[in-house]
Amino acid sequence: MTDMPPWDAADLARRLAENAEAVCRHYLSAGRRHGNYWLVGDVHNTPGRSLYVRLHGGPDGRGRAGKWTDGATGQHGDLLDIIRESLGLLDFGDVADEARRFLCLPQPQPRPASDRGRSDAFGHDASPQASGTADAARRLWAMSRPIAGTQAETWLRHRDLTRLTDLSSLRFHPDCYYRADTDSPTETWPAMIAAVTDLQGRVTGVHRTWLARDGRGKAPVEIPRRAMGDLLGHAVRFGTVSDVLAAGEGIETVLSLHEIMPDLALAACLSSAHLAAMAFPPALRRLYVLRDDDPAGDHAVTTLLARTQEAGIECLLLSPRLADFNDDLRYLGCGAMRAILHPQLAPQDVAQFLHPFTH
Structure with a gap:
């Protein structure tokens, strides 16, 4: 060499x-x-x-x-x-x-300009922009490790999220590269890595949350959250969908429901646009949408109501009392969250998913 x-x-x-x-x-x-x-x-x-x-x-x-x-x-x-x-x-x-x-x-x-646009031996664009592809996302996922004992676990617990044993969609990278833009220097920060998957479970992208060195907050960078890869229609998924699914935007938001409804399948679509465009699992019969109280969230809800009606899927909205369900969990607690959700759920789902205990 x-x-x-x-x-x-x-x-x-x-x-x-x-x-x-x-x-x-x-x-x-x-x-x-x-x-x-x-x-x-x-x-x-x-x-x-x-x-x-x-x-x-x-x-x-x-x-x-x-x-x-x-x-x-x-x-x-x-x-x-x-x-x-x-x-x-x-x-x-x-x-x-x-x-x-x-x-x-x-x-x-x-x-050099003469090299731009050439392809490597796999047919991928060999320019630096190729780092945002689904292949690059899968490589980053493969190089990441389980969250147990890492700053990613610390971050989630700091958000009062404690059911962390079966979250196979989340991993950790100790030195994930970050660059604010193409002219900025490259930094390395610990990061929580979330797998974005299609309905067959294939990783199509990843979402990165760069973390502070101690894990008790986000890294002090301009944009501490970014996704890469093929995201449209896909999501970060928790649990196996049968006929009921709850979907929202943020990872911590949907995981807040996991605290009191651990058997309910969840999907974090990462943005309101991607929430509106989510692909429906074939067996889905009832979709709960975690509502964000802003214009973009309202648009996502309107779009999903129309799409689910056309597909013959029941669509129900879940609204937090505070800004989002993670705020409800952190500031009001599990008992209050259970009380907030109970009247918004279908009766059969109360019996199946809403655990009567708190922790």
Whole structure:
């Protein structure tokens, strides 16, 4: 890797090694995991078991994640070599660019005008703007980890959200890149990462909430929440939809209902426009809409009332007493929230979902 500055190559190799399995699943997709190794035929992604990539370092410090050996040829190297060989790249600058794209890192400088619009080996736009694609969102999701014991858990508990054991749609990234605009410097902050999925459960995008270092608030940046990827019609989902679903805009808002109705399926659509455009699950018979008291929220409600009527779905509105349901939870408590929601729910849903206890 002599064409790259040594520190750059070493840093990229280290970051790739920290996400070795995600790298292998992307560039060596013909292989499979076996214990602590990813097995595949060769660096060109041929099916087989000759090449093995170590996914984690050994407990005794021996062996490094990301190192690989091809038992048939004797070839060996790191994950930068995997990217180079699997894509057939010749220039190590292109290898570094591809690694940064995979890791959702900023490019060190704009690509020359002659390179803009070219596609990489997967047919994706190779310009820096490609970081907002669904593929980039899925890579960030793959590189994130469960929220237990992280600043993301601290953030949710700070919002009085305590039912956090089965929230598989939420993950955490300790050093998520943030840049206010293309001319601003890049910063890193801890972030809660939420998976945006379609009705089949496929990740189409992610939502990032950048957090303060201690997790007890949002990061002190201009725009602490951003989504990326394919969002239209999709949502951050909690629980499995049967025939009843509650949908709203914000993640913390819909999770506030989870505190007292943990068995009710929820969808956070992230904005009023996306709430209005949400896709309806095939089995849906009754939709509760968490109403935000503003013009955009009113428009979303009007649109959903028309769409659900056309689809033969009952649509009921849920209105908080304060600004939103998370404010109701934090300032009024679970008992008051239960009293607020009880008369707004269909009687059969009171019996099925509204737990009689508080915590």
